[in-house]
Amino acid sequence: MSKEMTGAEMVVQALIDQGVDTLFGYPGGAVLPIYDVLFHQEKVHHILVRHEQGAAHAAEGYARASGKVGVLLVTSGPGATNTVTGLTDALMDSIPLVCITGQVPTHLIGSDAFQECDTVGITRHCTKHNYLVKNVADLPRILHEAFYVASSGRPGPVVIDIPKDVQFARGVYTPPAGAGHKTYHPKLDADMDAIRTAVAMMAAAKRPIFYTGGGVINSGPAASALLRELVALTGFPITSTLMGLGAYPGSGENWLGMLGMHGTFEANNAMHDCDLMIAVGSRFDDRITGRLDAFSPGSKKIHIDIDRSSINKNVKVDLPIVGDCGHVLEALVRVWRAEAMHAEKQPLDHWWAQINEWRERKSLAYRTSDTTIKPQYAVQRLYALTRNHDVYITTEVGQHQMWAAQHFHFDEPNRWMTSGGLGTMGYGLPAAIGAQLAHPNALVIDIAGEASILMNIQEMSTAIQYRLPVKIFILNNEYMGMVRQWQELLHGGRYSHSYSEALPDFVKLAEAFGGKGIRCSDPATLDAAIQEMIDYDGPVIFDCHVDKIENCFPMIPSGKAHNDMLLADLSDDAGLEIGSIIDEKGKMLV
Amino acid sequence: MNAPASPPSPYSSATHNAKIESHTLSVLVDNEPGVLARVVSLFSGRGYNIESLTVAEVAHADHLSRITIVTSGAPETIDQIHHQLERLVPVRQVTDLTASKRSLERELAMIKVRGRGENRSDALQVAEAFRARVVDATTESFIFELTGRPAKIDEFVDLMRPIGLVEVSRTGVAAISRGPDPI
Numbered sequence: 001m002s003k004e005m006t007g008a009e010m011v012v013q014a015l016i017d018q019g020v021d022t023l024f025g026y027p028g029g030a031v032l033p034i035y036d037v038l039f040h041q042e043k044v045h046h047i048l049v050r051h052e053q054g055a056a057h058a059a060e061g062y063a064r065a066s067g068k069v070g071v072l073l074v075t076s077g078p079g080a081t082n083t084v085t086g087l088t089d090a091l092m093d094s095i096p097l098v099c100i101t102g103q104v105p106t107h108l109i110g111s112d113a114f115q116e117c118d119t120v121g122i123t124r125h126c127t128k129h130n131y132l133v134k135n136v137a138d139l140p141r142i143l144h145e146a147f148y149v150a151s152s153g154r155p156g157p158v159v160i161d162i163p164k165d166v167q168f169a170r171g172v173y174t175p176p177a178g179a180g181h182k183t184y185h186p187k188l189d190a191d192m193d194a195i196r197t198a199v200a201m202m203a204a205a206k207r208p209i210f211y212t213g214g215g216v217i218n219s220g221p222a223a224s225a226l227l228r229e230l231v232a233l234t235g236f237p238i239t240s241t242l243m244g245l246g247a248y249p250g251s252g253e254n255w256l257g258m259l260g261m262h263g264t265f266e267a268n269n270a271m272h273d274c275d276l277m278i279a280v281g282s283r284f285d286d287r288i289t290g291r292l293d294a295f296s297p298g299s300k301k302i303h304i305d306i307d308r309s310s311i312n313k314n315v316k317v318d319l320p321i322v323g324d325c326g327h328v329l330e331a332l333v334r335v336w337r338a339e340a341m342h343a344e345k346q347p348l349d350h351w352w353a354q355i356n357e358w359r360e361r362k363s364l365a366y367r368t369s370d371t372t373i374k375p376q377y378a379v380q381r382l383y384a385l386t387r388n389h390d391v392y393i394t395t396e397v398g399q400h401q402m403w404a405a406q407h408f409h410f411d412e413p414n415r416w417m418t419s420g421g422l423g424t425m426g427y428g429l430p431a432a433i434g435a436q437l438a439h440p441n442a443l444v445i446d447i448a449g450e451a452s453i454l455m456n457i458q459e460m461s462t463a464i465q466y467r468l469p470v471k472i473f474i475l476n477n478e479y480m481g482m483v484r485q486w487q488e489l490l491h492g493g494r495y496s497h498s499y500s501e502a503l504p505d506f507v508k509l510a511e512a513f514g515g516k517g518i519r520c521s522d523p524a525t526l527d528a529a530i531q532e533m534i535d536y537d538g539p540v541i542f543d544c545h546v547d548k549i550e551n552c553f554p555m556i557p558s559g560k561a562h563n564d565m566l567l568a569d570l571s572d573d574a575g576l577e578i579g580s581i582i583d584e585k586g587k588m589l590v
Numbered sequence: 591m592n593a594p595a596s597p598p599s600p601y602s603s604a605t606h607n608a609k610i611e612s613h614t615l616s617v618l619v620d621n622e623p624g625v626l627a628r629v630v631s632l633f634s635g636r637g638y639n640i641e642s643l644t645v646a647e648v649a650h651a652d653h654l655s656r657i658t659i660v661t662s663g664a665p666e667t668i669d670q671i672h673h674q675l676e677r678l679v680p681v682r683q684v685t686d687l688t689a690s691k692r693s694l695e696r697e698l699a700m701i702k703v704r705g706r707g708e709n710r711s712d713a714l715q716v717a718e719a720f721r722a723r724v725v726d727a728t729t730e731s732f733i734f735e736l737t738g739r740p741a742k743i744d745e746f747v748d749l750m751r752p753i754g755l756v757e758v759s760r761t762g763v764a765a766i767s768r769g770p771d772p773i
Contacts, residue, residue, distance in 0.1 A: 125635055129679040149679055155717060181621070184679050207679065275622060309673035 008033035014143035028075025030102025033167035036149035050458035054430040056086020061434025077115030088126040092421025096155035105165040128156030136171035153186030164558030188325035205276035212553040214243030215281015221325035239267035250409030272562035278443035294561035396452030426455030460513040510541035521545035608664035613688040620680040642762040684701035
């Protein structure tokens, strides 16, 4: 219904009309009119974060766990600039966000007013699109358009910057209607000729592999179901990026584990030796490809992606298919059933025999210990003890993140939330808060490092305030572990500023916030301690003291190819100088 | 173009030997605030070159502007630029006029030349050969207006340099496709 109201009322009405039930925010001078409207209603549940970066990551966690658009509301100036890391994170990982920022009144814009900043200028580089609303008449259209742009095509963050006078101004509100945007309509359906060509290539392949990514998850649960169907129909092996974990079950027969820098031996070797690679919603990131000129040299490559610019960006492919993963997979399943099922296909026995040989290498194995908790062991126990729970996992960034990806297995999409593209330390706790709000009765665990967790630890207060029983499982080795590992590999073991000499007592810290703290350093008591964490109805910080110098393997060292991996047992061999593995060129890389 | 200043990355050694080409892209955009900044920051953010850029509204009622960009890079890079531009929400259409091989390109320049005596008549002779117009004159200077392909303007400027070139102002390239059909 069209109705006259203030700009601030339009904002809240548009959120309601867009089906938003949860809003992460932090008030301030330039958004007070909107907060006043929030005060008078109960449909939109506002979550008060403790830092605007937390609002952005919480909205990301909420979006990824629920499949909906995550929404945040912050004030002008520092409120807006504090969201920049979260917005960039969402842009890199294609997470739909709508971020509403207050702005100084239009007549003060450009005058260096108190808490003024050029929000649209600053966020232009880290959003899919952004708007500065100078006229209340444009506000309803822009609000609805923002939700459409954020969630359609390749999803991403959208900022709406609303000056305070526009929030007070009165205008006519119109509900969402029509096509979403006058010209922006990403192509969803693939060209059928390309689909048939793809099916023919797949039927003729002797050593095929699916390489899937976050695009499958972004496409929605139907895409994951179709992927599973296609894998079952074809019998092809499948690997996935960090962002795509859970689209195909981690317990599935054809699963090779994650690929890339810390991927499994079988996944990376299969990528290197395959004759047909089917990339679905993945973008040939440098963490995936390793050295480009040695990347899967003998294969034909099919690339399915909704973003045309992802195709041929890093790796030249033979058959691009531009479209939504779900739509394309549906067409592939349909055409495969109609055509390839009856056609003569290549037997895959040799290929699977080779893969099983690689699997025998057991590249995720590590040296166990009775006296210290190995970080891999801690993740494995956490996985084993939470298998019967409705579990959602978030992570921070570093070694613990890779160990979580390797040793915690996901059978469903939207269960795994991690900062893949940007690699944002401090992501996990606010993301866990977002995931917990999307699934109030689920067990949400942030697998963390002791350094990362301190980057957004203030959000413990948020968890306490809203009685969100998130669990923070810290693999505490007192080092920025991945930095320490790289310093060992690249800089002669000179651990420049990667050791935290003054860490807080995490048990007391948990208690100070009003949560529960648990500490464990003995493998014999680990299970009981994890169980205690699971059973506690409230936020927990679990301080798990692990082996301080464990490295994360397997690893494709910088500048090396997929079939040139560094394995845990190899690095233990006498005589192999670990610092000599990466050459001068490789040291230039990040 | 010269070779890139930084050594090629071991992650991407595939393209560093590729031939560098110059392409003219015609970008039709919604004329909304910030659209030019979006296009320009795409180029700076991703490390693409801009050799020339012109922008003006071309359809007032529809709020459409045309941005004509001359850029250079390896063919794969040009392809990337094309598709990265298409990703921007207010971009309606991107056409690579160089790839279509049916484009007309023109640029306008104003060239200030200072001199007396023989230099003055030399300048006028060159201007006549290039069909440049005199748009301002004093006893010791001329301003010429010249329209043509960028290479023609380069040539004219080179010839004026020894005669007494003071300064040049150029519009950048405007381009359109030949024949009856729109770009």
